[in-house]
Amino acid sequence: MSDTTIIDLLRERLPRECVLSEAEDLRPYECDGLSAYRRLPMVVVIPQTLEQVQTTLKLCAQNGVAVVARGAGTGLSGGALPLSDGVLLSMARFNRILGIDTANRTARVQPGVTNLSISKAAAPHGLYYAPDPSSQIACSIGGNVAENAGGVHCLKYGLTVHNIQQLEVLTIDGEHLTIGSQALDSPGYDLLALMTGSEGLLGVITEITVKLLPLPETAQVVLAAFASVEAAGAAVTATIANGIIPAGLELLDNPAIRAVEQFVHAGYPEDAAAILLCELDGTAADVAAQIERVDQVFRAAGATELRVSRDEQERQRFWAGRKAAFPAMGRLSPDYYCMDGTIPRRHLSRVLAEIERMSTEYGLPICNVFHAGDGNLHPLILYDANRPGELERTEELGGKILELCVAVGGTITGEHGVGLEKINQMCVQFDTGELTQLHAVKAAFDPQGLLNPGKAIPTLHRCAEFGAMHVHHGQLPHPELERF
Amino acid sequence: MSLVESLQDTLRDAAATGTPLSIHAGGSKSFYGRPVAGTGFSVAEYTGIIDYSPTELVISARAGTPLSELESALAKENQMLPFEPPHFGPGATLGGTIACGFSGPRRPYAGAARDFVLGITCLNGRGERLRFGGQVMKNVAGYDLSRTLTGSLGTLAVLLDISLKVLPRPETEVTLCHEVSAEQALQQLNTWASQPLPLSGGCYNDGQLRVRLSGFEQGVQAAARQLGGEELADADGFWQDLREQRLGFFQDERPLWRVSVPPAAAELALEAGELIDWGGAQRWLKTSLPTQTLRDAAVRAGGHATCYRGGNREDVFHPLDPALQALHQRLKASFDPAGILNPGRMYSGI
Numbered sequence: 001m002s003d004t005t006i007i008d009l010l011r012e013r014l015p016r017e018c019v020l021s022e023a024e025d026l027r028p029y030e031c032d033g034l035s036a037y038r039r040l041p042m043v044v045v046i047p048q049t050l051e052q053v054q055t056t057l058k059l060c061a062q063n064g065v066a067v068v069a070r071g072a073g074t075g076l077s078g079g080a081l082p083l084s085d086g087v088l089l090s091m092a093r094f095n096r097i098l099g100i101d102t103a104n105r106t107a108r109v110q111p112g113v114t115n116l117s118i119s120k121a122a123a124p125h126g127l128y129y130a131p132d133p134s135s136q137i138a139c140s141i142g143g144n145v146a147e148n149a150g151g152v153h154c155l156k157y158g159l160t161v162h163n164i165q166q167l168e169v170l171t172i173d174g175e176h177l178t179i180g181s182q183a184l185d186s187p188g189y190d191l192l193a194l195m196t197g198s199e200g201l202l203g204v205i206t207e208i209t210v211k212l213l214p215l216p217e218t219a220q221v222v223l224a225a226f227a228s229v230e231a232a233g234a235a236v237t238a239t240i241a242n243g244i245i246p247a248g249l250e251l252l253d254n255p256a257i258r259a260v261e262q263f264v265h266a267g268y269p270e271d272a273a274a275i276l277l278c279e280l281d282g283t284a285a286d287v288a289a290q291i292e293r294v295d296q297v298f299r300a301a302g303a304t305e306l307r308v309s310r311d312e313q314e315r316q317r318f319w320a321g322r323k324a325a326f327p328a329m330g331r332l333s334p335d336y337y338c339m340d341g342t343i344p345r346r347h348l349s350r351v352l353a354e355i356e357r358m359s360t361e362y363g364l365p366i367c368n369v370f371h372a373g374d375g376n377l378h379p380l381i382l383y384d385a386n387r388p389g390e391l392e393r394t395e396e397l398g399g400k401i402l403e404l405c406v407a408v409g410g411t412i413t414g415e416h417g418v419g420l421e422k423i424n425q426m427c428v429q430f431d432t433g434e435l436t437q438l439h440a441v442k443a444a445f446d447p448q449g450l451l452n453p454g455k456a457i458p459t460l461h462r463c464a465e466f467g468a469m470h471v472h473h474g475q476l477p478h479p480e481l482e483r484f
Numbered sequence: 485m486s487l488v489e490s491l492q493d494t495l496r497d498a499a500a501t502g503t504p505l506s507i508h509a510g511g512s513k514s515f516y517g518r519p520v521a522g523t524g525f526s527v528a529e530y531t532g533i534i535d536y537s538p539t540e541l542v543i544s545a546r547a548g549t550p551l552s553e554l555e556s557a558l559a560k561e562n563q564m565l566p567f568e569p570p571h572f573g574p575g576a577t578l579g580g581t582i583a584c585g586f587s588g589p590r591r592p593y594a595g596a597a598r599d600f601v602l603g604i605t606c607l608n609g610r611g612e613r614l615r616f617g618g619q620v621m622k623n624v625a626g627y628d629l630s631r632t633l634t635g636s637l638g639t640l641a642v643l644l645d646i647s648l649k650v651l652p653r654p655e656t657e658v659t660l661c662h663e664v665s666a667e668q669a670l671q672q673l674n675t676w677a678s679q680p681l682p683l684s685g686g687c688y689n690d691g692q693l694r695v696r697l698s699g700f701e702q703g704v705q706a707a708a709r710q711l712g713g714e715e716l717a718d719a720d721g722f723w724q725d726l727r728e729q730r731l732g733f734f735q736d737e738r739p740l741w742r743v744s745v746p747p748a749a750a751e752l753a754l755e756a757g758e759l760i761d762w763g764g765a766q767r768w769l770k771t772s773l774p775t776q777t778l779r780d781a782a783v784r785a786g787g788h789a790t791c792y793r794g795g796n797r798e799d800v801f802h803p804l805d806p807a808l809q810a811l812h813q814r815l816k817a818s819f820d821p822a823g824i825l826n827p828g829r830m831y832s833g834i
Binding site: 101102103104105106125126127147148150154155158159161162171175176177178179181182183184185186187188189190191193194196197198202214215216217237238240241243244245282283284285286288289290293342343344345346371374375376409410411412413414415416417418422426429430433434437438440441442443444445456457 | 787
């Protein structure tokens with residue numbers, strides 16, 4: 001069918017203000033948080049009711065038109081990049097908190113609600129929603145579920161998948177599914193885990209029941225400086241070896257520390273090779289005990305300076321630097337590219353050294369600010385998109401870093417998702433049989449392949465083409481495939 | 485030929501001939517689920533811890549590894565499986581534990597079996613060896629199939645290698661007892677769960693509310709003073725007996741039902757013995773009441789009911805609504821197109 005027909009059908013069935021097709025109206029939807037990739041959708045639908053979402057999906061299914069669902073558009077992997085011949089389905093108007101069940105410690109929310117607003121609404125009851133991605137003031141909970149978002153506190157409190165109980169979902173056919181339950185489990189397969197992090201490929205989330213936790217009585221941050229990144233890495237390992245699971249454990253290397261200090265003056269020691277920010281939370285007695293322990297461990301690991309936040313204001317100031325790290329890079333360099341690999345912690349020193357070597361090789365500076373406790377790296381490559389070829393070299397360097405993560409037993413994405421950005425590296429992490437199984441799971445939900453096609457799971461042909469360029473140890477990945 | 489290759493061969497032959505297989509290892513959980521009429525397929529020989537570095541908080545082991553072996557390796561390093569899985573017999577293996585997705589008393593406070601699964605290598609119904617997830621804490625590459633396989637009762641794939649997140653054992657644990665009514669117990673459990681307390685167990689049985697606290701010495705002692713009540717002497721014994729269903733409550737000829745409900749749901753008040761676990765979210769019932777009565781009561785309370793032991797073994801799990809049932813069938817077919825892996829163990833046709 002021609003483009004105008006689906007737009008006509010949508011206009012016929014939906015209120016006028018729900019369907020946007022003028023170029024200037026489409027522009028805000030051309031990219032998500034990964035702005036290097038831009039494309040205008042054919043049409044944007046912004047439904048206000050469940051029935052309108054259902055109508056849109058059914059029309060798309062009947063007419064074989066692809067649908068990309070979008071929350072707040074803060075994703076960092078291009079997962080919400082539109083298709084020029086597809087519908088961009090914005091869930092932004094599903095922005096209500098439907099209820100807070102204080103007795104059972106849950107909140108029922110619509111997908112367009114921002115992450116932080118859930119915690120704000122729960123706070124008067126002494127409760128909060130634990131996952132806290134750095135974009136939490138803007139990112140939507142629907143997007144958090146689609147990406148299985150993490151954050152600073154997931155070392156202790158888990159990812160999105162650990163903190164939700166029930167989803168209301170519409171399939172591409174407009175069929176309604178309730179996944180999970182108001183209890184702690186549900187009969188049948190764990191579809192709640194399957195939906196979480198499925199990047200909009202399996203269904204459209206229309207409602208979420210999240211778990212709420214009691215607000216910790218108190219929280220304090222230990223700021224420790226180290227003379228080398230290796231020593232800081234060893235301190236992370238020693239902390240865990242001593243039976244302590246901090247609420248958050250973040251590492252900033254020297255380039256990151258200096259960039260941050262110039263920007264927000266968080267009071268970080270600018271001469272340190274690396275600093276650790278270690279947050280302990282719980283009851284006052286528990287936090288006091290943990291701080292004593294962490295202090296000993298960090299001293300033994302060679303910390304050159306140790307500070308403990310004395311009050312809430314100082315704790316916030318210690319975090320202000322970490323939270324401003326990415327905008328601070330923005331001041332240093334016209335563009336930056338944020339990577340997201342996870343590795344077993346024991347390879348931290350080796351991987352950071354190798355990243356530094358690659359940085360020199362490519363002539364592109366890299367800063368490291370990351371979730372050290374989880375081994376979740378966020379190398380930031382600084383580049384200038386206006387210099388010809390620099391974006392391409394940055395992407396190539398980024399790809400190499402991800403492949404390094406896989407080589408040491410890690411993964412190409414810890415919390416940002418595959419989206420379009422890391423689709424080639426999926427071919428490195430998964431073999432043909434695994435990719436075929438992933439596609440078969442997709443087909444069980446969406447046999448026509450209309451939900452967010454081209455994202456998250458690469459086709460075998462794409463891997464064959466990518467593999468032709470990336471020969472490891474003289475052996476082609478996916479040797480059974482034809483090459484084009 | 486390696487053991488895995490011979491398992492793969494058996495699977496391919498079974499798929500080609502349409503021979504149903506009944507997967508097992510130690511047999512400790514053979515009572516659970518619907519009966520499977522199939523040729524025995526054992527992974528009991530596939531044993532051993534593959535990798536365990538305590539500071540990574542990750543252990544990887546083969547499916548046939550005895551659960552007790554895994555737990556003693558962790559205990560030596562002062563670590564544990566935080567979901568406190570039941571064994572239900574000396575033969576319990578890691579594979580069976582994850583395939584059943586069982587979690588013990590710590591579940592509502594620490595998380596379920598699926599929450600600690602980081603990665604699984606499995607054989608699907610085509611005999612293909614597939615790896616999903618990994619050995620790292622955070623991994624969002626591809627669908628989360630390792631968690632989806634957890635609790636799938638072997639109906640999607642044969643589990644081979646499993647990587648789990650582990651945690652340090654708490655420095656200290658205290659269990660406190662209060663003599664209260666069931667209604668008071670539920671109210672108390674949920675009030676405490678709304679406060680920042682180091683809770684790790686909450687059970688009510690025989691007029692006694694038992695609450696476990698875990699963590700660092702100072703924190704636990706401070707919380708214990710706040711909660712009050714009498715300290716239970718053999719606390720470890722009690723929580724183990726609860727987990728393994730050895731308490732007096734379970735010594736009863738009638739079928740055992742598990743009703744999973746929102747934690748603050750009122751007592752089900754059926755004509756049955758009711759033991760409250762998981763801080764209110766898991767209710768054990770000993771009763772001969774009809775299946776439908778239990779299912780209706782579970783739904784009214786916002787949950788679902790499983791006929792755990794005894795009773796009608798054909799009708800074990802809470803029925804799915806038709807759309808979900810159809811999706812389950814399509815998912816099953818995507819892993820196991822010939823329908824040879826534990827067919828019918830969960831639902832008829834799955």
